[in-house]
Amino acid sequence: MRADDISAAERLTGRAFASSSPSEAPERLAEQRDRWTMRLSYLLEVDGGGCWVADERGTVVGVAAAARRDLLWVLSTYAVDPSYQGRGAGKALLEAAVGYGAGCLRGMICSLSDPHAARRYRLAGFTLYPTMRLTGVVERNALPIVDGVREGTDGDLPLVDSVDRQVRGATHRPDHRILRTYGPLLVCDMLTGSGYAYLDQTGVTLLAATRRAIAQRLLWAALARSTPGTEVVVRGLTADQEWALDVGLAAGLQLGQDGYLALRHMRPPAPYIPSVPFG
Ligand SMILES: CC(C)(COP(=O)(O)OP(=O)(O)OC[C@H]1O[C@@H](n2cnc3c(N)ncnc32)[C@H](O)[C@@H]1OP(=O)(O)O)[C@@H](O)C(=O)NCCC(=O)NCCS
Numbered sequence: 259m260r261a262d263d264i265s266a267a268e269r270l271t272g273r274a275f276a277s278s279s280p281s282e283a284p285e286r287l288a289e290q291r292d293r294w295t296m297r298l299s300y301l302l303e304v305d306g307g308g309c310w311v312a313d314e315r316g317t318v319v320g321v322a323a324a325a326r327r328d329l330l331w332v333l334s335t336y337a338v339d340p341s342y343q344g345r346g347a348g349k350a351l352l353e354a355a356v357g358y359g360a361g362c363l364r365g366m367i368c369s370l371s372d373p374h375a376a377r378r379y380r381l382a383g384f385t386l387y388p389t390m391r392l393t394g395v396v397e398r399n400a401l402p403i404v405d406g407v408r409e410g411t412d413g414d415l416p417l418v419d420s421v422d423r424q425v426r427g428a429t430h431r432p433d434h435r436i437l438r439t440y441g442p443l444l445v446c447d448m449l450t451g452s453g454y455a456y457l458d459q460t461g462v463t464l465l466a467a468t469r470r471a472i473a474q475r476l477l478w479a480a481l482a483r484s485t486p487g488t489e490v491v492v493r494g495l496t497a498d499q500e501w502a503l504d505v506g507l508a509a510g511l512q513l514g515q516d517g518y519l520a521l522r523h524m525r526p527p528a529p530y531i532p533s534v535p536f537g
Contacts, residue, residue: 259298259302259306259309259310259311259321259323260302261299261302263311263318263321264295264298264299264302265295266311266317266318267298267311267318267321267335268286268291268294268295268298270318270319270320270321270337270338270339271294271321271335271337272285272286272291273339273340274337274338274339274340274343275337275370277340278370278372278374278375279370279371279372293440296436296439297334297335297436297535298323298335300435300436301323301325301334301335302323304325304432305323305324305325305326305358307358308323308324308325308326308355308358308359309321309322309323309324310322310323310351310354310355311351312338312342312347312350312351314342314347319338319339319342319347320337320338320339320342320347320348320351321335321336321337321351322335322336322351322352322354322355323335323336323355324355324356324358324359325433325536325537326358326359326362327428327429327430327431327433327536327537328423328427328428328429329361329362329363329364329427329428330362330363330364330365330366330426330427330428330537331356331358331359331362331364331365331366331522332365332366332367332536332537333352333355333365333366333367334535334536335535336348336351336352336355336367336375336378338351343374348374348378349378352378352379352382353382356382363427363523364427364428364521364522364523364524365384365520365521365522365523365524366426366519366520366521366522366524366532366537367379367384367518367519367520367521367537368389368493368494368517368519368520368532368533368534368535368537369386369517369518369519369520370517371515371516371517371518372517376517376518376520379518379520380520383522384520384521384522385520385521385522386518386519386520387496387497387518387519387520387521387526388496388497388515388516388517388518389493389494389495389496389515389516389517389518389519390495390496390503390513390514390515390516391491391492391493391494391495391513391514391515391516392490392491392492392495392502392503392506392507392511392512392513392514393489393490393491393492393511393512393514394489394490394510394511394512395487395488395489395490395510396481396482396484396486396490396509396510396511397509397510398486400508400509400510401478401481401482401509402478404475404478404479404482406446406447406448406475407444407445407446407475407476407479408444408445408446409442409443409444409445410442410443410444410445410454411443414443414445414447414454415431415434417445417447417452417454418430418434418443418445418454419431420452421452421453421454421466421467421468422466424468425466425467425468425527425528425529425530426466426524426527426530426537427524427527430464430533430536433533433536436536437456437463437464437533437536438456440456440457440458440459440463441456441457441458441459441463442456442457442483443455443456443457444456444457444476444479444480446467446472446475446476446479448472450469450471450472451467451468451469451471451472452467452468452472453465453466453467453468453469453472453473453475453476453529454466454467454476455476455477455479455480455531456533457480457483460489460490460491461480461481461484461490461491461492462477462480462481462490462492462531463533463534464531464532464533464536465477465480465502465529465530465531466527466529466530466531467529467530469529470501470528470529472529473501473502473529473530474501474502474504474505477492477501477502477505477506477531478505478509481505481506481509490511492506492511492531493516493531493534494516494517494519494531494532494534495516495531496519496526496528498525498526498528498530499526499528499529499530499531501529502529502531519532
């Protein structure tokens with residue numbers, strides 16, 4: 259992938275996701291397009307060897323972008339233009355992106371429910387864990403008083419790193435640069451354990467903790483910060499995240515099916531809410 263492929267890649271992923279997933283909007287908003295473009299530019303800069311496009315006579319028809327964080331490989335984006343699917347481009351793109359993970363012990367993909375994507379991931383050796391999502395408007399009168407959670411700063415990143423190492427075996431350095439543009443970092447550091455959460459406009463985009471009770475505090479604190487009356491979404495929850503389901507249900511959110519957490523050589527981290535683009 260080169261920098262001048264990014265806008266074509268953005269357009270084709272918009273078409274591919276809308277055609278495969280009923281929950282995706284048919285048109286991305288300008289803000290979502292900018293966010294997607296910023297993420298791909300960032301990955302191209304940091305993980306150039308993991309970013310690939312399929313080129314059909316000068317037209318970009320597919321894209322795969324992968325990241326390497328410590329010894330964890332993460333697939334951040336993967337799509338083929340609907341009018342070019344079923345001709346081998348997706349298989350070749352995934353092989354190229356997986357090749358970037360050579361030497362990594364583990365792999366992680368937050369997948370949509372698209373059966374073609376699930377087929378590709380299983381054929382590439384990933385174990386598929388079905389995921390659930392929580393959606394809805396938070397019932398304000400269900401919110402408990404939560405103490406011990408505060409906004410994080412750069413000075414908390416060593417703590418965040420150590421939680422990440424313990425829970426998923428790899429840090430999110432240098433993704434904090436992008437995650438922080440989505441929303442604030444919350445931190446909880448107590449004698450009994452530690453954890454952190456990144457928020458975005460739709461809710462929680464990433465959460466990890468060393469204990470379930472800390473993860474629940476962070477999720478309640480995150481839900482309390484949602485704008486009253488607006489819908490929140492918490493995605494990528496395997497059956498290992500019952501601590502999150504219990505908070506979401508108590509907050510009046512609805513439980514639904516999401517997609518898959520596709521993993522290689524690892525079990526679902528817990529307590530953990532994965533970032534869809536950064537694992
Ligand atoms: C998932 C996705 C990227 C797959 O892309 P694709 O180009 O349709 O996949 P392919 O054509 O490579 O694979 C389909 C089959 O066609 C075969 N094929 C057909 N013609 C071929 C050719 N000329 N050369 C090689 N293989 C060919 C492939 O070998 C593969 O067979 P297999 O599944 O038995 O191995 C695509 O379906 C997509 O964009 N989905 C929507 C977006 C999405 O959900 N992305 C994942 C987000 S997590």
